[in-house]
Amino acid sequence: MHPPIRLRSRATSWDDTRTHRLPPTQTARFLQPLHGRSARFPPANPDARTLGRTGRRRPAVPLDRDVRRQSPPYQPGLTGLRGVAVVAVVAYHLGALPGGFVCVELFVVLSEYLITGPLLADPPTSRGQMLRWLGHRVRRLAPAVAVVVAVVLLALATRSGIALDALATLTWWQNWNLIAQGTDYWASAPSPLPHAWSLSIEEQFHMLWPLVTVGLVSAAQQRSRALRLLGGVALAGSAVSFVWAAHLAIGDQPDLSRIYFGTDTRAGALLLGCAAARVAHRGDAVTAVTAGAGRLLRSPVMAAGTVMVLLAATVTGSPERQTTYTVLLPVVALASLATVFAATDTGPFERPLSWSPLQWLGKRSHTIYLWSWPIQILYEELHPDTSPFLHAVVTVAITLPLATLSLRWVETPLRHQRSWASTVNWRRSAWGVGAIVLLAAGVHAANSAVLSTREQLTVEYSPLPDPSPVPGPDESPSTTCVPLLNPPPPESAGDGSTYDPSTVAPAADPSAADGCGGIVRVLVVGDGTGR
Structure with missing residues (x-):
């Protein structure tokens, strides 16, 4: 069975008129001649839609309000x-x-x-x-x-x-x-x-x-x-x-x-x-x-x-x-x-x-x-x-x-x-x-x-650290002591030659005062063993 019909008795305005809640099938039949408009009954008095609950007349709704509220036409x-x-x-x-x-x-x-x-x-x-x-x-x-x-x-x-x-x-x-x-x-x-x-x-x-x-x-x-x-x-x-x-x-x-x-x-x-x-x-x-x-x-x-x-x-x-x-x-x-x-x-x-x-x-x-x-x-x-x-x-x-x-x-x-x-x-x-x-x-x-x-x-290929700064042309010269190599052992020579220290003059210490007085030229002759 359908639920009982609810009635609200108010006769003050269009929105407050009596409303019938109909079953779905009857609602469809009722809405069919209205072409989708509201299922509420129109008021008996045409002026009722402009009357408020206090009886005073409300401003009339513009005639084109329903038209203006419609969605604009689709324009492809x-x-x-x-x-x-x-x-x-x-x-x-x-x-x-x-x-x-x-x-x-x-x-x-x-x-x-x-x-x-x-x-x-x-x-x-x-x-x-x-x-x-x-x-x-x-x-x-x-x-x-x-x-x-x-x-x-x-x-x-x-x-x-x-x-x-x-x-x-x-x-x-x-x-x-x-x-x-x-x-x-x-x-x-x-x-x-x-x-x-x-x-x-x-x-x-x-x-x-x-x-x-x-x-x-x-x-x-x-x-x-x-x-x-x-x-x-x-x-x-x-x-x-x-x-x-x-x-x-x-x-x-x-x-x-x-x-x-x-x-x-x-x-x-x-x-x-x-x-x-x-x-x-x-x-x-x-x-x-x-x-x-x-x-x-x-x-x-x-x-x-x-x-x-x-x-x-x-x-x-x-x-x-x-x-x-x-x-x-x-x-x-x-x-x-x-x-x-x-x-x-x-x-x-x-x-x-x-x-x-x-x-x-x-x-x-x-x-x-x-x-x-x-x-x-x-x-x-x-x-x-x-x-x-x-x-x-x-x-x-x-x-x-x-x-x-x-x-x-x-x-x-x-x-x-x-x-x-x-x-x-x-x-x-x-x-x-x-x-x-x-x-x-x-x-x-x-x-x-x-x-x-x-x-x-x-991590594997991290960038190398920055090299030491290259001295500019205006910087003062500096000396660096380079350590001498130890004499190679005699058995390192494959052709029987031996290393004779007396044939090599001792190198002066470049850090000494007299070692920096003039221009030092170094000439190295021989292979890796000093021959």
């Missing part, structure tokens, strides 16, 4: 663009693409475009909504980051400084940790976790930008005015960030690593992504005017921006140049805007980005980025003499399965399920986690064997 072009960006960055790490580092700007602009759009559509208006939004952002990246850090700690537990790097990565301040340590991103010894600097910058920005958004929306009396203010703040902040980075790079001996890692110097691309989301937001006059005026120039501008990003990724040299921060990165960030809009346009740009391999890579872009660099460093330590091509092949072959496991059994359950423990298939999850742990244990064992071999070679 943006997913494919993420796949292109992560391929370029990984290729740069492997030494196959000299300018692939500029695609970090593309990746950042795209990420903020995707994140700020829903934030503008339905900004959090209370502390609870803000905490839920921040919690969603944490669930998006923190699980995969935690798994990668755990594997790195297990594999490289004895490495100096790895604990601090792991803590900084988990708490999203790895970029400032690298700056405080004076890390040179290009000249220092390879570390398995410096690539988390970009994720740290993104999460630091996500802690502040929602507060700015909510503040502007609350301060503005009209929504369109709030959107205009938000777009202006994003563009102004982006310009300030780019100018500040250029100012730091113009000096005689600039600290390029400080510019490369700094949140203040890399926030320009983040804010450009926010401005792009504001321009793409529907339903206001600014968007309509922009779309109408730029209809003729839209395709050429998008094509030019896309070509510029591709050229920068394939032709650009090292990021150790000052012009990278004064000219290149701002230009690439602006070109990335055109590339993002090209990916959202249903036209010739979206078709190649909808290619299934790019879609597959784009859905795993964050996890591929997280796993690729540690795998590359670990394999390089285990096999330092491997050819670059084989090194790249092995890195990719290990990274892609790990990224797939992480996405399937770690990220997706925590991101989409409210009760992870009740929905996860624990048997399959145990297999996935066990595979990752076994891989990390194998890497740790192999790395320990390599370290022990290196230590043994260091």
Whole structure:
């Protein structure tokens, strides 16, 4: 028998109306004509939904609130663009693409475009909504980051400084940790976790930008005015960030690593992504005017921006140049805007980005980025003499399965399920986690064997001590007494010759005063026996 039906009799508002708890079969029949909407009966009084418990009228909910709370439509072009960006960055790490580092700007602009759009559509208006939004952002990246850090700690537990790097990565301040340590991103010894600097910058920005958004929306009396203010703040902040980075790079001996890692110097691309989301937001006059005026120039501008990003990724040299921060990165960030809009346009740009391999890579872009660099460093330590091509092949072959496991059994359950423990298939999850742990244990064992071999070679072939310093030309001369050899025994001569001391004059003691008065010349004639 089904449990008794519970009735709650309250007639004060839409949320407090009488609710029937039906059996599962009856619930399915009841929900079928409603097409997935709430199973609660509508109130008899249409005004009841705006009345509180005290009977006073509450502000009416905007008519488009339900529409704005829906998830944005899936755009395959943006997913494919993420796949292109992560391929370029990984290729740069492997030494196959000299300018692939500029695609970090593309990746950042795209990420903020995707994140700020829903934030503008339905900004959090209370502390609870803000905490839920921040919690969603944490669930998006923190699980995969935690798994990668755990594997790195297990594999490289004895490495100096790895604990601090792991803590900084988990708490999203790895970029400032690298700056405080004076890390040179290009000249220092390879570390398995410096690539988390970009994720740290993104999460630091996500802690502040929602507060700015909510503040502007609350301060503005009209929504369109709030959107205009938000777009202006994003563009102004982006310009300030780019100018500040250029100012730091113009000096005689600039600290390029400080510019490369700094949140203040890399926030320009983040804010450009926010401005792009504001321009793409529907339903206001600014968007309509922009779309109408730029209809003729839209395709050429998008094509030019896309070509510029591709050229920068394939032709650009090292990021150790000052012009990278004064000219290149701002230009690439602006070109990335055109590339993002090209990916959202249903036209010739979206078709190649909808290619299934790019879609597959784009859905795993964050996890591929997280796993690729540690795998590359670990394999390089285990096999330092491997050819670059084989090194790249092995890195990719290990990274892609790990990224797939992480996405399937770690990220997706925590991101989409409210009760992870009740929905996860624990048997399959145990297999996935066990595979990752076994891989990390194998890497740790192999790395320990390599370290022990290196230590043994260091002991057996220890470096020779430094020789005594050679006297310079300005130093005073010194004398050294060389002991004379004892006369060899007579039987040492094989041809019958004997040693006669009377034929050899005694040598003067060089330490005597008269022995150092002039130049001493020594002529030695004969073989080893003094004959």
